Amino acid sequence: MQAFDSVNRPMIPECLKQYKVPGKLIKLVQATLQRTRVKVKINNDMTEQSEITSGVKQGDPLSALLFSIVMDVIISKVEARGNISTRLKQISLYADDIIIIGRTKQVTMDTFSKLKREASKFGLLINENKTKYVMCTRKRYRENKLEIDNMSFESVQSFKYLGSTANHNNTIEEEIKERIISGNRAFYANRKMFQNKLLSKKSKLKLYWTLIRSVVTYACETWVLKEKGIQKLMIFERKILRKIFGPTKEENGLWSIKTNEELMKRKNIIRFIKSQRLKWLGHVERLG
Numbered sequence: 001m002q003a004f005d006s007v008n009r010p011m012i013p014e015c016l017k018q019y020k021v022p023g024k025l026i027k028l029v030q031a032t033l034q035r036t037r038v039k040v041k042i043n044n045d046m047t048e049q050s051e052i053t054s055g056v057k058q059g060d061p062l063s064a065l066l067f068s069i070v071m072d073v074i075i076s077k078v079e080a081r082g083n084i085s086t087r088l089k090q091i092s093l094y095a096d097d098i099i100i101i102g103r104t105k106q107v108t109m110d111t112f113s114k115l116k117r118e119a120s121k122f123g124l125l126i127n128e129n130k131t132k133y134v135m136c137t138r139k140r141y142r143e144n145k146l147e148i149d150n151m152s153f154e155s156v157q158s159f160k161y162l163g164s165t166a167n168h169n170n171t172i173e174e175e176i177k178e179r180i181i182s183g184n185r186a187f188y189a190n191r192k193m194f195q196n197k198l199l200s201k202k203s204k205l206k207l208y209w210t211l212i213r214s215v216v217t218y219a220c221e222t223w224v225l226k227e228k229g230i231q232k233l234m235i236f237e238r239k240i241l242r243k244i245f246g247p248t249k250e251e252n253g254l255w256s257i258k259t260n261e262e263l264m265k266r267k268n269i270i271r272f273i274k275s276q277r278l279k280w281l282g283h284v285e286r287l288g
Helices: 011-018 023-033 061-076 105-120 173-189 191-195 201-216 227-245 269-285
Strands: 036-038 050-052 089-094 097-102 145-148 151-155 158-161 164-167
Touching: 011 023, 011 061, 023 061, 061 089, 061 105, 089 105, 097 105, 105 145, 164 173, 173 191, 173 201, 173 227, 191 201, 201 227, 201 269, 227 269
Parallel strands: none
Antiparallel strands: 036 050, 089 097, 145 151, 158 164
């Protein structure tokens, strides 16, 4: 789901008070939001000046923080009892991109209704066209739309949230496929650097780790890898490494491509993913 960032400005000080922000700072924040006037440039002509009375300033460094505080107050109104593995509902939020996860359809609908009701008090509206609904199940279902509070949401098989693809059967194969495609694009976009003879192999390897592997392993902390996905990732990495290190010269003077064993002497992409998952486990363990 997605909400418009048209926060009612009088509600912002109330949210700041809940975080025990000093009154002097609250007054300074209010001062930055007063008398906001804008002009729009159309074909080199400026429109008449108009005043904005709601929302936060676009591009203002303070706006993201204020909006996050308001959204945190709204989310706190929706009770989510239990720990991360037992609670019936969970809400993930990044700016105005929100995802509601419910163990049952009814729980999801009730959570959405309460979130919508609390958000409306702050002037935030739900974008019906951008909100999608996915039922995670291995069974086939033919539900075309989800109806909640006179709003209709399209039912889809998969959707992209913060760059990661989630699908109805909760598998990771499609996500790995898209990440490998993105990795290939990143490699060919920087192909000249990998072909540059002035750069050492060690430098090219660091470029691969920084520019390409980071693209392929984006959000890998949540991946549950199967043998098929592991093979795809290993094949991709070996292809890149062969381009970096080139062939091997045999004793008889002939050249041959490097074997998998020669390429895998260093930390491979699967080991890197496992280490990232362990780091993420540490973060989860330290959660309240």
